[in-house]
Amino acid sequence: MDFDFSEEQRLLDETVRRLVKDEYDIVKRKSYIAAPEGFSRKLWARYAELGLLGLPFAESEGGFGGSAVETMIVMESFGRGLVVEPYLAAIVLGAGLVSLAGSAAQKRAILPQVASGKRLLAFAHGERQSRYALADVETTASREGGGWVLDGRKGVVLNGDSADTLIVSARSAGTSRERRGITMFLVDTKAKGVGIRGYPTVDGLRAAEVTLESVRVAGDAVLGEPDGAYPVIEHAVDRALAALCAEAVGIMETLNAVTLDYLKTRKQFGVPIGAFQALQHRMADMVVEHEQAKSMAMLAALSADLTDVAERRRVISAAKVQIGKSGRFVGQQSIQLHGGIGMTEEYLAGHYFKRLTMIEQSFGDTDHHLNRFAEVTLPAG
Amino acid sequence: MQLAYTTEEQAFREEVGSFIRDNLPADVRDKVLNGKTMGREDYLRWHRLLYERGWVAPHWPVEHGGAGWTAVQRHIFEDECAEAGAPPVIPFGTTMCGPVIIRFGNDWQKQYFLPKILSGEHVWCQGFSEPGSGSDLASLRTKAVREGDHYIVDGQKTWTTSAHFADWIFNLVRTDPAAKKQEGISFLLIDMKTPGITVRPIVTMDGSAEINEVFFDNVKVPAKNLVGEENKGWTYAKFLLGNERTGIARVGASKRELKKLKEIASNEREGGRPLAASPRFRDKIAALEVELMALEITNLRMIAAMRGGKGPGPESSILKLKGSDIQQRLAELVMEALGPYAMPFQREAMEAGWNEEPIGPDYAAFAAPHYFNNRKISIYGGSNEIQRNVIAKMMLGL
Numbered sequence: 001m002d003f004d005f006s007e008e009q010r011l012l013d014e015t016v017r018r019l020v021k022d023e024y025d026i027v028k029r030k031s032y033i034a035a036p037e038g039f040s041r042k043l044w045a046r047y048a049e050l051g052l053l054g055l056p057f058a059e060s061e062g063g064f065g066g067s068a069v070e071t072m073i074v075m076e077s078f079g080r081g082l083v084v085e086p087y088l089a090a091i092v093l094g095a096g097l098v099s100l101a102g103s104a105a106q107k108r109a110i111l112p113q114v115a116s117g118k119r120l121l122a123f124a125h126g127e128r129q130s131r132y133a134l135a136d137v138e139t140t141a142s143r144e145g146g147g148w149v150l151d152g153r154k155g156v157v158l159n160g161d162s163a164d165t166l167i168v169s170a171r172s173a174g175t176s177r178e179r180r181g182i183t184m185f186l187v188d189t190k191a192k193g194v195g196i197r198g199y200p201t202v203d204g205l206r207a208a209e210v211t212l213e214s215v216r217v218a219g220d221a222v223l224g225e226p227d228g229a230y231p232v233i234e235h236a237v238d239r240a241l242a243a244l245c246a247e248a249v250g251i252m253e254t255l256n257a258v259t260l261d262y263l264k265t266r267k268q269f270g271v272p273i274g275a276f277q278a279l280q281h282r283m284a285d286m287v288v289e290h291e292q293a294k295s296m297a298m299l300a301a302l303s304a305d306l307t308d309v310a311e312r313r314r315v316i317s318a319a320k321v322q323i324g325k326s327g328r329f330v331g332q333q334s335i336q337l338h339g340g341i342g343m344t345e346e347y348l349a350g351h352y353f354k355r356l357t358m359i360e361q362s363f364g365d366t367d368h369h370l371n372r373f374a375e376v377t378l379p380a381g
Numbered sequence: 382m383q384l385a386y387t388t389e390e391q392a393f394r395e396e397v398g399s400f401i402r403d404n405l406p407a408d409v410r411d412k413v414l415n416g417k418t419m420g421r422e423d424y425l426r427w428h429r430l431l432y433e434r435g436w437v438a439p440h441w442p443v444e445h446g447g448a449g450w451t452a453v454q455r456h457i458f459e460d461e462c463a464e465a466g467a468p469p470v471i472p473f474g475t476t477m478c479g480p481v482i483i484r485f486g487n488d489w490q491k492q493y494f495l496p497k498i499l500s501g502e503h504v505w506c507q508g509f510s511e512p513g514s515g516s517d518l519a520s521l522r523t524k525a526v527r528e529g530d531h532y533i534v535d536g537q538k539t540w541t542t543s544a545h546f547a548d549w550i551f552n553l554v555r556t557d558p559a560a561k562k563q564e565g566i567s568f569l570l571i572d573m574k575t576p577g578i579t580v581r582p583i584v585t586m587d588g589s590a591e592i593n594e595v596f597f598d599n600v601k602v603p604a605k606n607l608v609g610e611e612n613k614g615w616t617y618a619k620f621l622l623g624n625e626r627t628g629i630a631r632v633g634a635s636k637r638e639l640k641k642l643k644e645i646a647s648n649e650r651e652g653g654r655p656l657a658a659s660p661r662f663r664d665k666i667a668a669l670e671v672e673l674m675a676l677e678i679t680n681l682r683m684i685a686a687m688r689g690g691k692g693p694g695p696e697s698s699i700l701k702l703k704g705s706d707i708q709q710r711l712a713e714l715v716m717e718a719l720g721p722y723a724m725p726f727q728r729e730a731m732e733a734g735w736n737e738e739p740i741g742p743d744y745a746a747f748a749a750p751h752y753f754n755n756r757k758i759s760i761y762g763g764s765n766e767i768q769r770n771v772i773a774k775m776m777l778g779l
Contacts, residue, residue, distance in 0.1 A: 001386050001453060003685050009382070069382050260777055280773035287772055288699050295678035296671075302384055318671045374667035378643065380658045 003298065009073060012066075015050060016077040024081035026348045029204070032084050037162040038206035039085045044117050053091055054115030056239075057099035062112035068239060068304035072246040072297060079250020082351055084204055086120065086159035092243045093158075093236055094121025097167050101184065101224030101232045110165070110186075122163035124154035124187075124210050125233065132364040134233055135179045139212060141170035148172075148222070150185060150193075150215040160208030161198025163189055168212065172227050179230040184223040191215055203355040231309070237363050238316045242300035244359050248323045249297045251356045252290045255334040258349060259283065262338055273337075282333055289326035296322040314376040317369035323359070324366030331356040384681075386453070393454055397461040404430045405467050408733065414466040414637075416747040417731050418589065421504060421546035427468050428501040437499055438475040445483055445491070446499045452687040455628075456680070463633025471543060473505035474498035478551045480624050481568065481617050485609035490570070494549075508538040508552035508571070508595060509618070516767050518553070519562045519615060523597060525554035525569055527604065527611075532556075532569060534577075534600040540761070544580045544593040547573055552597075557612050568614035570606040577601070585757070587750035588728050622763070629762070630680040630700035631708055635673055638711040642666060645718045645744055656718055665717075669710050676703045695775035698768040705758040705765060715744075716752040723749045 005013060023043055032040040047053050055070050057063035064070075071092060078087060095114045098107060098121070113119035130136035139152025150170050160166065166187045174181025189196060195211035224232050263274030263283060273279055300319035306312040331353040335342040342349045360366060386394065409423050431437040439455055441447030450458070462469075470476075479498045482490050497503040514521040523536025534554055544550065550571050557565030571578070577600035582590040609617055646657035646666060656662050683696055716723045722741035729735050730746035739746060759765040773779040 001384055001390070001681060001685065003382055003682050005382060260779075263779060274773075274779040277770070277773075280777075280779050281766065281769040283777060283779065284698075284702075284769035284772035287776065288702055291679050291696075291699055292672070292675040292703065295682060296675045298382065298682075299384075299674070299678050302382065315674075318674050321668070321671045322675050370664055370667050370671070373671065374663050377670055378646075378657050378663050378666060380663075 005069075005073070009070065012070060013073045013077070016052070016074050017080070019046065019050070020077045020081035020083060024083060026082075026351060029082060029084060029351070033200075033204050038159075038200065039162070044085050047085065047087070048115065048117035051115075052087070053095075053117055054111070056091060057095055057107075057111055057115075061099060061107045062115050063095075063099070068242050068301040071239070071243050071304075072301035075243045075246035076250040076253075076297070079247035079252075079355075080254050082204070082251065082254075082348075082355055086122070086162065086206075088240060088243055088247070089122050089158035090114065090120045090163070093123040093240050094163075094165075094167060096236045096239055097121075097123060097184065097223065097232065100236055101229070103220075105220070106186070106223065119165060120159070120163045121165050121167060122157055122160045122208075123236075124157045124160060124166045124168045126155050126157070127153060128155050132368045133177065134237060135182065135230055136177045137169050137171045137182050138176055139168070139170040141172040141183050141185065143172075144216070146219045148183075148185065148217050148219070150187070150212045150217065152212050154210040154212070156201075157208045157210050159206055160189075160210055161196055161206055165189065166194070166210065167223060168210075169229060169233060170212075174227070181227050182229040182233070183226045184229045184233070185217050186221045186223050187212075187215060187217060191217070201358065203358040204351060205355075205358075234309075235305075235312075238312055239304045241316050241320050241363050242297070242304040244362055245293070245297040245300045245319045245323045248327050248356055248359045249290070249294045251352050251359075252286075252293055252327060252330045255330055255349060255352050255356070256283075256286050256290055259286065259334045259337050262341075266339075279337060282337060286330050286333055289329050293323050293326035293330075310376050314373060317364070317373040317376075320364060320369040321366050321373060324369070327356045327360055328366075386457070390453060390457060394457045394461060397458050398465070400434060400436075401461060401465045401467055404434075405465060409468060410466040412733055413468050414641075415744070416751055417733055419468060421543075424468055424471050425501045425504070428470055431470065432500055437470060437501075438479060440476075441479060442483060445479075445495055452684045456684050459628050460633040460636075463631070464637050466637070471504060473507050473543065473547070473551070474503060476624055477507060477621050478505050478549075478570070481551070481608060481621050484620065485568075485613075485617050487605070487608075489605060490608065494570070503548045504543065504546060506541050506544045506547035506550045506573075506595075508541060508550045510540045511537060512539050516764055518618070519566065521553055521555060521566065523552065523554050524558065525556050525567060525602070527556070530604045532602045532604060532607070534569070534571065534597045534602055536597050538595040538597075539593075540583070541580075541593045541595045542591055544573070544595050545582055545590070549573060550595065551608075553614055553618055556614075560612065563615040565612055566614040566618070567611050568608040568617045569602055570608060571597075571600065571602050575600050575602065585754060587753040588726070589731070589750065589754060629697055630676055630704040632673070632677045632680050632704070635704070635707050635711060636677075638708070638715070639666075639670060639673060641744075642711055642715050642718065645715060645742075648742065649718050649720065662714075662718070665714055669707065669714065672703065672710075673707050676700070676707060679703070695771050698763075698771045698776075701762065701768050702765055708758050709752075709755050712748075712752040712755040716748045719745050719748045 051064050054063035055066040059065045098110050142149050168185045168187045172183040193213040193215035196208050198208040201207050264272050266273050296319040300316055303315035334349050341347050439448035439450045443449045511521050525532040525534045552569045552571050553566050554569050555565050556567040577598045579596040581594045583592045584590050647655045649656040651659050722745045725740040727746035
């Protein structure tokens with residue numbers, strides 16, 4: 001049992017920390033967001049140079065063979081700096097799905113391009129009615145000749161408007177919320193019948209509503225086993241959840257640091273406000289919450305690829321519950337302790353708070369994951 | 382980064398587990414698992430077995446009888462003991478007074494007291510809190526006046542756990558009333574049989590009598606019982622309180638209680654179905670289990686950080702805060718699970734040997750008393766408000 005990084009992991013941690021420290025502050029971030037795609041292509045190229053974009057898939061697939069722990073290291077630093085590049089959407093989810101489900105030919109065609117930063121992927125899965133239920137897929141896929149026709153709508157597709165290739169889930173068999181009968185397809189965003197309406201999200205990122213109207217794809221566009229995509233989707237989303245937990249922990253770290261700094265410098269009644277016990281105790285509780293969240297993010301990273309699926313569900317959902325609760329407390333209290341300045345667009349705390357809040361709304365909120373956790377730990381009799 | 386234990390550590394867990402299985406008396410185990418009243422002899426029977434095995438004070442230096450274990454081994458040991466229903470070793474001798482004597486005591490004290498702490502011949506209690514000195518411990522007023530080769534002790538201690546069956550008490554006493562409050566305190570070892578000591582039990586709201594008031598009226602204590610230097614007692618007390626914090630998360634005991642809670646919630650019925658299947662109750666259990674999972678990892682992270690020989694820092698206040706909250710919530714949910722059968726007050730059912738038919742299920746009698754008794758956890762050992770002060774001052778520099 002140890003919680004130390006290996007030498008390579010320590011180097012990765014240092015590299016990403018330094019990069020984020022050098023390239024990110026709230027003003028620079030604003031300029032990246034102002035770009036047409038909502039992030040910095042220049043930084044994306046830097047990540048590619050540093051090997052970050054190939055991190056989560058095998059060397060034989062053109063990547064660097066990192067585990068979820070490496071992803072955690074990257075995402076925690078990205079959280080510290082509130083990075084806007086689509087690492088979660090394109091790498092953890094997009095490349096993750098190709099790496100988990102793709103054929104040798106698909107991996108060869110796609111993953112090296114992803115690693116070099118030339119191709120962006122996005123995962124078009126959620127729908128208006130599905131909320132957080134991963135099996136609730138109504139977009140349809142019908143066989144036509146040797147290929148398929150896709151019809152339907154996908155909602156809040158992270159970075160869907162900058163992607164070159166969408167990974168679209170669609171129902172090829174079964175009824176609306178059945179786990180069996182879901183198939184994934186690789187769909188070029190420029191293909192006929194694909195409509196993409198991009199928009200900013202409240203936390204400074206980008207997403208898109210995607211429409212698919214009689215979109216024709218070839219037989220080799222199927223990613224993974226026809227009708228059998230659900231277990232792969234669940235696995236990839238569990239990895240994404242572990243990554244989000246790490247990002248949230250980085251965010252909490254920064255929020256706690258700036259709040260503590262504010263308590264030591266802001267003066268009222270002639271003294272730094274950190275001299276007041278009510279605020280000291282609140283800050284102490286924020287520290288406790290960050291530590292608990294960090295523990296669970298580590299556990300999630302160590303469990304994101306467990307072959308025992310029930311155990312993976314148990315740990316990942318527990319982590320998301322903890323991050324949800326801790327994040328809400330740290331986020332809300334950091335604004336409260338800052339007072340008026342915390343409410344402003346100009347100051348950094350609000351931006352971190354917004355991202356932390358949207359992380360809770362991503363891929364299952366606290367209630368959703370408490371339920372998923374309890375289904376493992378307290379199965380209904 | 383990995384969570385698996387080494388082969389040696391796994392073998393060690395196996396060794397501890399089989400020792401407990403082979404040796405823990407069944408009736409003591411039953412008392413612990415069911416929360417029945419524990420007497421001196423219940424604790425000591427297990428204490429002596431651990432002593433014979435060399436495991437009663439594993440954290441002591443090996444030359445004084447410690448086991449030379451790593452922090453991970455200590456955690457495994459505590460975890461196994463808690464889950465198996467072994468009683469805790471009474472901490473006042475092995476965890477509190479012993480390390481102070483080892484670090485600051487004179488040769489006579491080491492030779493006389495340490496073997497008796499280990500063997501269980503001496504059971505200790507802690508004379509710290511006073512009626513006017515709780516969180517502000519350094520304001521204590523029990524005084525010791527030097528007369529020749531003795532001290533004369535007058536005053537009162539309170540909340541003294543185990544004083545009713547202890548042989549010795551380690552006492553903080555004021556030896557210099559003129560000095561600044563922290564600088565006039567000494568650390569004195571007192572035989573509980575000394576004339577002038579009166580112990581009066583304090584019954585807590587759950588009906589149990591674990592704690593006491595201890596009165597000192599003209600008590601004559603040999604000067605050789607002074608630990609270290611006169612008026613340096615506050616330093617020793619702080620050292621002691623630092624030691625008290627290891628194991629403070631009580632993860633093993635809470636895992637055991639969680640298991641019990643789930644069993645009870647599966648057994649109790651609501652609308653013909655197990656209470657554990659009721660979404661509202663199920664979610665409460667699940668939320669608590671998540672907190673406990675996180676605390677277990679936080680605890681392991683701090684244990685791992687101690688491997689370099691570092692002692693537990695102010696970070697252990699995090700463990701106390703979360704650990705106490707979880708223990709209290711567990712007791713709360715067990716009580717809630719009982720519904721109206723939390724109401725019958727069956728004091729006798731908590732005593733060993735009681736074998737009448739219980740009112741309601743056999744686990745009912747303990748539920749409410751435990752809930753009420755567990756409110757102490759966020760008060761003792763530095764209240765949770767004091768723990769937050771420690772985090773704010775020591776960790777955050779506020």
